[in-house]
Amino acid sequence: MSSVIAIDGPAASGKSSVARQLAEKLGHLYVNTGNMFRGVTWAVLNAGFDLKEKEAIAAYASELKLEFVNEGGHIHMLVNQRRLTDAELNSEAVNGAVSHVAQVSEVRTRLVEEQRALVARGDLVMEGRDIGSVVFPDTPHKFYIDASEEVRAARRSKQGLNDTVAMRDKLDSTRKTAPLIVPEGAIRIDSSDLTLDQVVEQVMGELRSRGVA
Numbered sequence: 001m002s003s004v005i006a007i008d009g010p011a012a013s014g015k016s017s018v019a020r021q022l023a024e025k026l027g028h029l030y031v032n033t034g035n036m037f038r039g040v041t042w043a044v045l046n047a048g049f050d051l052k053e054k055e056a057i058a059a060y061a062s063e064l065k066l067e068f069v070n071e072g073g074h075i076h077m078l079v080n081q082r083r084l085t086d087a088e089l090n091s092e093a094v095n096g097a098v099s100h101v102a103q104v105s106e107v108r109t110r111l112v113e114e115q116r117a118l119v120a121r122g123d124l125v126m127e128g129r130d131i132g133s134v135v136f137p138d139t140p141h142k143f144y145i146d147a148s149e150e151v152r153a154a155r156r157s158k159q160g161l162n163d164t165v166a167m168r169d170k171l172d173s174t175r176k177t178a179p180l181i182v183p184e185g186a187i188r189i190d191s192s193d194l195t196l197d198q199v200v201e202q203v204m205g206e207l208r209s210r211g212v213a
Helices: 015-026 033-046 054-063 092-102 105-121 131-135 149-158 165-174 196-209
Strands: 004-008 029-032 066-071 074-079 124-128 141-146 187-190
Touching: 004 015, 004 131, 015 029, 015 124, 015 141, 015 196, 029 033, 029 105, 033 054, 033 074, 033 092, 033 105, 033 124, 054 105, 066 105, 074 105, 092 105, 092 165, 105 124, 105 131, 124 131, 131 141, 141 196, 149 165, 187 196
Parallel strands: 004 124, 004 141, 029 074, 029 124, 141 187
Antiparallel strands: 066 074
16 A cells, blocks of 8 residues: 655745655655646636636536656646646646635546545555545544745745735635635644755654655
């Protein structure tokens, strides 16, 4: 049975960087579920849907051809056989729309099924907003990476992104389906005043104590 290390947290908390380093250190596959939602969002916008057309978006998402490939230990999602670039996945349009598309329950249901199926490929470090609470609630290895709103906003600005973390937080934490929460049993780490290496070491230390690392 493959193991799953769940890394959850809000936008710009540092969870993606932490998860990538953990996966490399442990030899696990790295899965960024946020990019899956971004991929679907890109497709929805590219098809010209209005974000208010939730039923139409749900129907369209159910027909998308989604494939998953392993590139150097990172799982990437192809959308209708297209490998989206980082620029496409993190465009200003996608940044502004992804939380709205993620609120469509049919989109979440489809992607959660795809995420769970990835465990057949091997041990995973999976990061997102509902991994420990919804996707793999039974995994004993749950971590919630957080940071203050000010620190997270500064990080987004440094990345050249202008989306508002406060609005993302509100949309993600108040949606009806799989809202952003601290999963039961998760170890919470505030990265506001920590370096990436320090956060990774805290997680690794906990995993070593469990005999995982």
